[in-house]
Amino acid sequence: MSRVLVAIPAWNEEPSIPGVISKVASHRPDADILVVDDGSTDSTAKVAAKAGAAVVSLPFNVGVGGAMRTAFLYAIRKGYDVVIQVDADGQHEPAELDDLIDSLQEADIVVGNRFHAGSTYAVRGPRRWAMKMLGFWLSRMAGATISDPTSGFRSAGPRAVQLFAVNYPAEYLGDTVGSLSIAIRHGLSVGQAPVTMYFREHGRPSKNALWSTLYLGRATLALVVTALKNPRDGREEVV
């Protein structure tokens, strides 16, 4: 029986986080829940602790990548074998945690695919092109289909947790594209499982035309940097 940690990076998610925690807890009572409070200025940490999660509060905002670095470090020090990343805004369906955990039998990392047949989730324009390009490239690198490389709903098995505890990128898109690339280049396998994507319970989606175009540019850059990087040369850190 592997020890499972559900990691929830949260930045000012006070309204939605108690619901996410209670849904995860009732669905997977065997898993522990860690909320990484990424420098929130509201009461995210307080309400998360009250909802029964372990809470780690960062003194300032470091982004999703930085928050997940903290989560993997926490996981390795506390002896967890499996880490599952879930968004704090209620866009993910906790019932699908099972698929992500079970699929770890066949792969070291399982990415929740929001674009499966029958999914109502859709992205258009430059943002979609960027996702397509990233997916194509990473699939080729992995020798497996990765339809949705920027999905934030994913699980990491023991080998991936070991790797990410010492080598996890904090750059832009590092938590999604960069981490997959590092894993693939260290010989880890990547699988995927279909997931549902809900619209945000609170807050506004960060998607307008200018932002999307910028996203395409930054995604391209992230991809080029990723392709250039020599994983064996990477600066690994002490656990």
Next chain:
Amino acid sequence: MSASLLGAVAAILVFIFIVILLRRGLLKEKYAVLWLLFAAVTVVFALVPGALRWVSDLLGVEIPSNLIFFATSTLLILVSIQMNYELSRHEARIRRLAEEVALLRERLDEREGESGGTP
């Protein structure tokens, strides 16, 4: 011709150096972008004859080399502003971390005092 060749060689060397730093994870992408862009543009201008004069005429700059000086100083100013910005951010973050450590140490001392342990 030899001057533009020199420029091209220098730009290519800078490009290679930046890529090596990126590969080894010693330089973050946000710092690399300006340099890579600048190196690429320099190579184009050095290798395409007449490109510099054409742009100079377009912008109404009489002596093409003045355009190079202008572009170079603009880049250096941008890079130093970026560095000052990042430095300010880091100062604020380090101060915050120092505060966190001090407060944590105070809490730890308090607890050790309570349980009768030596501080």
